[in-house]
Amino acid sequence: MASDQTYEHYYVPHNSRLPIFASIGIFLTVFGTGHMLNDMTAGKEHSVGTWILLAGGLTMGFTLFSWFSKVIEENHKKLYSHQMDRSYVWAMSWFIFSEVMFFGAFFGALFYVRMFVVDWIGGVGHRGPSDMLWPGYTPEWPLLDTPDPKQFPGAKEAIDPWHLPLVNTILLLTSSVTVTFAHHGIKEGNRNKLIGWLALTIAFGIAFLFVQAYEYHHAYTELGLTLHAGIFGTTFFMLTGFHGAHVTIGTLMLIVMLGRAMKGHFSPDNCFGFEAASWYWHFVDVVWLGLFLFVYVLGS
Amino acid sequence: MSAVIEEHHHDDHHHGPDKGIMRWVLTTNHKDIGTLYLWFSFIMFLTGGVMALVIRSELFQPGLQIVEPEFFNQMTTMHGLIMVFGAVMPAFVGLANWLVPMMIGAPDMALPRMNNYSFWILPFAFAMLLSTLFMEGGAPNFGWTFYAPLSTTYAPPSVTFFIFAVHIMGASSIMGSINVIVTILNLRAPGMTLMKMPLFVWTWLITAYLLIAVMPVLAGCVTMMLMDIHFGTSFFNAAGGGDPVLFQHVFWFFGHPEVYIMILPAFGVVSAIIPTFARKRLFGYASMVYATASIAFLSFIVWAHHMFTVGIPISGELYFMYATMLIAVPTGVKVFNWVATMWQGSMTFETPMLFAIAFVILFTIGGFSGLMLAIVPADFQYHDTYFVVAHFHYVLVPGSVFSVMAAVYYWLPKWTGNMYNEALGKTHFWLSFIGVNLTFFPMHFVGLAGMPRRIPDYNLQFADYNMIASCGAFLFGFSQLLFLFIVIKTIRGGKKATDRVWEGAHGLEWTLPSPAPYHSFTTPPTNMEEAHG
Numbered sequence: 141m142a143s144d145q146t147y148e149h150y151y152v153p154h155n156s157r158l159p160i161f162a163s164i165g166i167f168l169t170v171f172g173t174g175h176m177l178n179d180m181t182a183g184k185e186h187s188v189g190t191w192i193l194l195a196g197g198l199t200m201g202f203t204l205f206s207w208f209s210k211v212i213e214e215n216h217k218k219l220y221s222h223q224m225d226r227s228y229v230w231a232m233s234w235f236i237f238s239e240v241m242f243f244g245a246f247f248g249a250l251f252y253v254r255m256f257v258v259d260w261i262g263g264v265g266h267r268g269p270s271d272m273l274w275p276g277y278t279p280e281w282p283l284l285d286t287p288d289p290k291q292f293p294g295a296k297e298a299i300d301p302w303h304l305p306l307v308n309t310i311l312l313l314t315s316s317v318t319v320t321f322a323h324h325g326i327k328e329g330n331r332n333k334l335i336g337w338l339a340l341t342i343a344f345g346i347a348f349l350f351v352q353a354y355e356y357h358h359a360y361t362e363l364g365l366t367l368h369a370g371i372f373g374t375t376f377f378m379l380t381g382f383h384g385a386h387v388t389i390g391t392l393m394l395i396v397m398l399g400r401a402m403k404g405h406f407s408p409d410n411c412f413g414f415e416a417a418s419w420y421w422h423f424v425d426v427v428w429l430g431l432f433l434f435v436y437v438l439g440s
Numbered sequence: 441m442s443a444v445i446e447e448h449h450h451d452d453h454h455h456g457p458d459k460g461i462m463r464w465v466l467t468t469n470h471k472d473i474g475t476l477y478l479w480f481s482f483i484m485f486l487t488g489g490v491m492a493l494v495i496r497s498e499l500f501q502p503g504l505q506i507v508e509p510e511f512f513n514q515m516t517t518m519h520g521l522i523m524v525f526g527a528v529m530p531a532f533v534g535l536a537n538w539l540v541p542m543m544i545g546a547p548d549m550a551l552p553r554m555n556n557y558s559f560w561i562l563p564f565a566f567a568m569l570l571s572t573l574f575m576e577g578g579a580p581n582f583g584w585t586f587y588a589p590l591s592t593t594y595a596p597p598s599v600t601f602f603i604f605a606v607h608i609m610g611a612s613s614i615m616g617s618i619n620v621i622v623t624i625l626n627l628r629a630p631g632m633t634l635m636k637m638p639l640f641v642w643t644w645l646i647t648a649y650l651l652i653a654v655m656p657v658l659a660g661c662v663t664m665m666l667m668d669i670h671f672g673t674s675f676f677n678a679a680g681g682g683d684p685v686l687f688q689h690v691f692w693f694f695g696h697p698e699v700y701i702m703i704l705p706a707f708g709v710v711s712a713i714i715p716t717f718a719r720k721r722l723f724g725y726a727s728m729v730y731a732t733a734s735i736a737f738l739s740f741i742v743w744a745h746h747m748f749t750v751g752i753p754i755s756g757e758l759y760f761m762y763a764t765m766l767i768a769v770p771t772g773v774k775v776f777n778w779v780a781t782m783w784q785g786s787m788t789f790e791t792p793m794l795f796a797i798a799f800v801i802l803f804t805i806g807g808f809s810g811l812m813l814a815i816v817p818a819d820f821q822y823h824d825t826y827f828v829v830a831h832f833h834y835v836l837v838p839g840s841v842f843s844v845m846a847a848v849y850y851w852l853p854k855w856t857g858n859m860y861n862e863a864l865g866k867t868h869f870w871l872s873f874i875g876v877n878l879t880f881f882p883m884h885f886v887g888l889a890g891m892p893r894r895i896p897d898y899n900l901q902f903a904d905y906n907m908i909a910s911c912g913a914f915l916f917g918f919s920q921l922l923f924l925f926i927v928i929k930t931i932r933g934g935k936k937a938t939d940r941v942w943e944g945a946h947g948l949e950w951t952l953p954s955p956a957p958y959h960s961f962t963t964p965p966t967n968m969e970e971a972h973g
Contacts, residue, residue: 150627152548152959155458155466159557166611167564170604174568177670178597207553223626227550230622238614238656245660245690249675257683273678283681292672292680368672371681378667 151219158210161203168196208396212405212413225412232416236423239386243427246382250375250434254281257371261287282440286370295365295373301436304355308348309432312387315344316425319394319418326406326414334406338398341421345391352384372439379435386424393417456958465560468552469958470537471855476559477534478848482924484526484566485841489917491519496879496913498896499906512896513581514573520584521602524702525609526566528836531844532705533558533616536644538855540620542949542956543638545629545965550622558616561608569605572598583894585695588676588687592668599669603662610655617648617655624648629948629961631968635726638947642729643708646736650697650704653740658694661687685750692743700739703803703835704732706843707774710796712947713850714778717793718785719944724777731770731777738767748816749823757816764814768807775804790942791865795846798838798873806834809884824894827887833880837916838873845872845923852930853937857955860930868926871919878912 175189214220262279263272274287286292299305319341325334356377359365367377397417400406406414457463457472464476494515498506507515537555541548549555572579577596580586591599624645628637637645664687667673674680676687707728715722722728744752744760778800787793809831813819822828845868853859882905887893891902898906937954948965949956 150547152552153468155463155468156553156556157466159553160465160560162557163560163564166561166608167568170608171568171601174600174604177666178600181670182597226626227622230625231551231554231618234618234621234652235614238618238652241653242656242660245657245664245693248693249660249664249686249690252686252689253682257678257686258681260683261678261681286674286680288679292674292677367667369680371674374667374673374675374680374682378664378673 149219149221150223151214151221153214158203158207161199162207165196165200165203168192169200170196172196212400215410216405228412228416232419236419239423243379243382243430246375246379247430247434250379253371253375254439258283281372283370283372292368292370293364295359295369296363298365298372298440299355299359299363299376299436301432301440304351304358305432305436308351308355309428311344311348311351312425312428315341315348316422318344319421323411323414323418326411327408329408331401331404334401335398338394338401342391342394342398345387345394345421348387349384349391352380352387376435376439379431383424383427383431386420386427390417390421390424393420466556468548468556470541470549470552470555470960471956471958473549473555473559474534474537474539475855477530477537477562480559480562481527481531481534481844484522484530486920487570488519488522488527489920491515491522493913493917495519496910499898500910501907502898502900502903504897507896509896510578510581513583513894514579516894517580517583517586518569518573521569521580522566523836524584524698525606526562528702528840528844529613530562532644532647532702532840533613533620535640535705535709535844535847535851536620539851539949540623540641540644541627542952542960543641543947544624544627544632545948545961546623546627547959547961549619550627551619554615555619558612558619561612565605565609565612568601572601575601585691586665587691588665588668588684591687592665592676595669600666603666606662607659610659613651613655617651620644620648621652629964629966629968631966632948635729636968638708639711639722639725639728639732640705640708643704643711643732646732647701647704650701650736650739654694654697654701657690658698661690661694664690685747685752688747688750689744692746693740695746696743697736697739699832699835700735702840704735706799706803706840707732709843709847709850710778710799713792713796713846714781714800715946716850716942716944717790717796718782718787720781720785721946722777723780723783724773727773728777731773734770735767738763738770742767745814745819748819761814761816765811768811771807775800775807790849791860791862791869792846792850794866794869794873795842795849798869799842799846802838802842802876803835806831806836806839809834822887824892825887826883826891826893829893830880830883830887833883837880838876842872842876848927850942851949852927853941854949854952854954854956856931856934857937858930858934859937859941860926860934864922864926864929868919868922871922872916875912875916875919879909879916880912882906882909882912 172189172192172195176187176193177189179187179189258281259279261274262277264279277287278285282295282298284295284297286294318337322334322337322341325331325337359376365373365376367373394417397414400413457467457469464472467473467476494507495512498504498512537549540546575596575598577598579598580591580596580602582590582595582599586602624637624641634642664673664675668675668677668682674682676682676684678684711722711728742760742764744756745764748757748760782797789797809827813822813828813831849860849865886898886902886905889902891898939952939954940950941954942950948961948967951965951967952960
């Protein structure tokens with residue numbers, strides 16, 4: 141133990157088995173998925189990739205669980221200084237920034253297609269010859285009739301933003317407020333308040349996912365709106381799908397935080413895990429506002 | 441803000457590394473991980489280099505003689521991918537791991553376990569990428585820029601593994617960059633203000649920011665490919681309302697900042713070496729910082745200069761032309777500052793300085809050919825010719841790669857405690873210098889004369905220059921075995937290095953003993969006079 145008390149201690153673990161298992165886990169996951177997708181596209185019924193993916197997923201899940209448990213345990217042993225806390229705060233913030241840029245790529249694709257491509261394929265803007273490929277094509281958004289309906293069948297109609305998407309908007313916006321109430325619960329040292337509001341937030345998250353699943357079902361079975369329906373279906377499902385995946389991850393984070401709250405892990409000055417999960421939750425909320433505006437309202 | 445390292449062991453206090461292979465697998469130490477990155481990078485450099493020599497062998501004379509055109513395409517693709525993602529980027533991450541904590545007076549990287557994870561993803565990712573060479577249908581064959589629809593509709597099945605390899609090496613880069621940023625922002629010793637940081641630390645801070653900003657865009661790009669290939673989406677298919685040009689926009693929005701990711705840390709290295717051997721402080725420290733930040737900002741708004749001939753509106757071409765030319769201003773500031781640092785200095789020409797001076801001259805040549813390519817009407821002539829190949833090899837090989845070699849010679853005595861053999865180092869430099877110029881300078885001429893890139897055969901009038909280029913490539917390639925020999929020899933022994941190593945060196949890393957102890961600063965340093973700025 142360093143004895144000089146004028147310095148804060150910065151904890152550096154001597155070595156760790158966790159990262160190599162995580163490396164093996166992530167490798168098996170993508171290697172298995174790759175085989176699975178190639179076999180699927182080649183029309184094979186069974187793929188050895190499924191088993192590799194399963195092994196990878198289990199390794200990854202087990203390793204991440206151990207990793208987070210280890211960090212929580214070290215925190216409880218009071219190995220972490222305030223400086224270490226700041227490292228985690230910075231790291232989470234930059235991670236969320238990377239997520240913003242990931243969504244930026246898909247939003248950018250949507251804007252580019254809407255602003256330029258749809259018109260250009262139709263020969264708008266002195267690009268006359270480009271409309272000779274598909275004479276029957278009309279440039280409009282949402283692009284329900286694709287240039288080549290034989291390859292990409294198109295959709296019957298877009299989703300009405302003012303029904304299910306509006307419900308989902310209200311659900312997510314409310315959940316951002318309730319997660320803040322839960323945070324107040326920690327700051328006031330009121331565990332029941334924390335648990336109550338956090339449980340409600342999780343309920344909103346799960347409700348959101350159910351509505352989303354129902355909407356997808358509706359789109360596939362009744363509207364003919366699918367991944368295969370051309371660029372409108374493509375951008376719609378990729379943007380809302382990745383968002384839904386992030387809501388799922390966020391909900392899992394909050395469920396872990398609920399478990400930790402019940403064990404009494406959080407105190408007013410030691411609750412970074414909760415705060416990180418709530419930042420992530422606010423982030424998926426903001427992405428949703430972008431989706432609601434650009435994909436649903438302006439997109440239909 | 442201060443820090444000391446703390447050991448938590450129930451048994452003996454470990455102060456040094458473990459024994460055996462598990463030391464390297466389980467390590468959380470920034471120096472061990474830096475070493476792993478650097479060796480990995482060197483192995484990839486040789487692997488990608490062998491592929492380059494396959495290419496140059498085929499191009500030694502006109503006609504098809506050594507490889508099938510299909511395999512030639514796989515070689516150009518894999519050579520580019522391995523050199524960019526496997527050699528240059530990990531080399532700089534290795535340097536960052538070794539140097540950033542020592543330069544800012546930190547005990548280690550901020551997130552040591554994640555540091556290990558960032559590294560150990562890479563061998564798996566590149567093993568998977570290289571395994572595509574043995575798959576049915578062959579390895580990716582669409583060029584390292586993997587334009588759709590070559591990489592979607594017409595790609596071999598191995599493209600799926602290429603996509604996932606890019607995904608996980610992107611995850612590795614993002615985690616590595618988060619670690620660098622957090623270390624720099626949070627673990628500086630007391631008194632090490634931002635404007636006192638060595639330029640290598642500054643350039644890495646900005647590089648890491650660029651990486652976190654654009655690696656997710658690359659992930660989005662390959663995800664779109666994956667969906668188009670396997671799930672029937674139409675991002676890059678006009679029949680469904682998408683656009684192959686969309687691919688190029690998304691790719692180059694990543695790709696252009698990526699170019700600066702591979703050169704900004706090189707600027708940092710050169711800004712450390714030139715003052716040492718000119719025995720003067722760096723000229724214009726603050727302007728160097730601002731120039732680096734300006735280059736980083738501009739990198740986000742110039743991407744379509746890679747796409748002038750693809751059919752974008754004339755207003756777009758004009759905008760991207762002028763924006764691109766703006767980059768010459770901060771880059772010019774840097775070159776001016778390096779030259780002004782040398783002006784009236786007491787110069788000596790040890791191996792790191794030779795590489796650094798060669799960097800300044802040859803990188804500037806690459807910069808000038810970049811300016812030529814930025815001019816829209818001229819680019820219509822140069823596009824996809826060997827002139828482009830000459831341009832980016834001049835900024836990447838005597839640019840980035842020379843800076844890594846300069847850094848290795850400069851800091852190797854600090855890392856190993858031994859001096860390298862100066863005569864051998866200089867021999868390595870001159871062989872590399874001659875080899876590089878023989879290889880890439882003739883490419884300017886054949887490119888301007890119209891020789892297209894990525895084609896295994898060529899017209900007879902290009903034969904002489906191609907023969908020279910191939911000879912140069914073999915000279916440069918085999919010279920690197922000498923580099924390997926010098927480094928191993930230095931690790932095993934040699935004249936003992938002093939702590940300062942170079943009489944003109946400044947910076948906290950030179951206040952540590954040589955070799956640097958396993959844990960850098962067990963108590964934060966206080967002598968900030970050593971700092972730059």
